[in-house]
Amino acid sequence: MQTANEFALSPADASNSKQVHGDCSNSSSSLNPALDQDVSNNCLLHCSRADYGSIASLNKSFRSLLRSGELYRLRRERGIIEHWVYFSCGPVEWQAFDPVRRRFMHLPKIPEIDSNVCFVCSDKESLAVGTELLLFGKDIMSFVIYKYSLLTNLWSISPNMNQGRCLIGSASLGETAIVAGGCDLKGNILQSAELYDSNTGSWTTLPDINTPRKMCSGFFMDGKFYVIGGIGRENRTLISGEMYDMETRTWTEIPSMFPSHNPEAEPPGTTKAPPLVAVVKNELYAADPEESVLRKYDKEKNVWDTIGPLPESSHSMQGWGIAFRACGDQLLVIGGTRYGQVVEINGWVPDAGPLRWNLLGRKYLGNFVYNCTVMGC
Structure with a gap:
């Protein structure tokens, strides 16, 4: 079994690759000038993205295609x-x-994470959407979202939700993600939900879920978003689920959806992990x-x-x-x-x-x- 403790050369680092390898970048629009542009791009689309950093260090046009996100858009169109x-x-x-x-x-x-002790020690959730990795956590008096971009191989601060929260249920479908429930800075369990568009980096408020819940789990199934389990108000364990239809913008409750062993016997504020x-x-x-x-x-x-x-x-x-x-x-x-x-x-x-x-x-x-x-x- 092969493992490597290294990250492939990122697009952000590719411009510095000449310090190591010499300036071997090719200004041609194709790695192989003998091939048609579309044929060349199609070949690159089918390469493993583990190789993209190395390819980008050899070709400026490919590096630009990669950093703009256009390459991943084309991959999605072709089901790669x-x-x-x-x-x-x-x-x-x-x-x-x-x-x-x-x-x-x-x-x-x-960057600068060592000085943010509150964020390091706080509860955190993660979510991958499009070519981004979002890491949700707390600052001293507010919530904060760090964003890792696959296109640049860098972390940055991402715009926060309309309602800051932690202990959420979340999931993504392509370049769209939905978060539901959670709790605010005062520990109040939330009933709100939001949709994130990674193309614009913006959050849109959705209709409220039926039951306030935190420490729940989210997923997409059959094109619909679900939130399941968690803890409700009065710190009671929840075994219900809810399904959100993005076309009708409505939530439907599903009783007894989560396989809890004996929710009535569990103490209030159970320390179990989300489903x-x-x-x-x-x-x-x-x-x-x-x-x-x-x-x-x-x-x-x-x-x-x-x-x-x-x-x-x-x-x-x-x-x-x-x-x-x-x-x-x-x-x-x-x-x-x-x-x-x-x-x-x-x-x-x-x-x-x-x-x-x-x-x-x-x-x-x-x-x-x-x-x-x-x-x-």
Whole structure:
């Protein structure tokens, strides 16, 4: 298994590559002048984005196409999407993982983050949308969003939501994302929701959800956004879900949607993590760390069926410290092992046969995953 503790040369760094390699950039619009422009671009669209930094260091036209975002727009139009995992095993240090090449890569450090002790120590959520990674957290007297751009390989401050919040339910679909619920700086549980457009970097207020909730989870399924579980007012555990139809701009409540063991027996303000859910090919799955099993949701019956065990090595504390994500056509469990400071990434493709987890990557990073998201572009 090959792993590399390096990030491919980014577009932002490409202009400096001549310091290392000499000025070998080609001003031609094509890497191969003998090829037609469209043919050349089509070849580049099918290259792995792990190679884009190196290609950009050789060709100015390609570098411009990459930094403008036009390359990823063309990839989306032609259905060419690679899914990478982005996760942190420290408060602010991020890694990327390419599940095809099975390679780990460092993301750059968030600038001036060491001086922002409040943000480092606060609860944080992450969300990948378009070619951006958003990291939600708190400043001293307000909320703050840091944005990592795949186009520049840099972090910056992103415009905040109309209603600042943390402990949200969120998910993305292409270049659009929705956040719902959460709580404000005073700890009030929220009922509001917002939509983010990564093309404009703007937030739009949506109709309120039916039930205020925090520490919930969000996902897209069949083109609709769902928020599920969490904690409601009076600190009661919620097992309901809600579905948002973007065409009709309406929320529909789904009773008893989340497979809680016994919500009535759980103490108020439970310390359990938000539901660990993921969608592959419009099918919803949940990881249950209490019983260490994987479940699948039956949409017609509104029930959950047990499929089999989670990876034996995965370890969590009431669901904290482990991530469960959809990555293209496979489900991933990302978490630390019971012994040692090792994070493992295990994957399973539901259509590939009986449940059998495959070890995709292992790295000494610690054994607790703070945040995790998947970017497809």
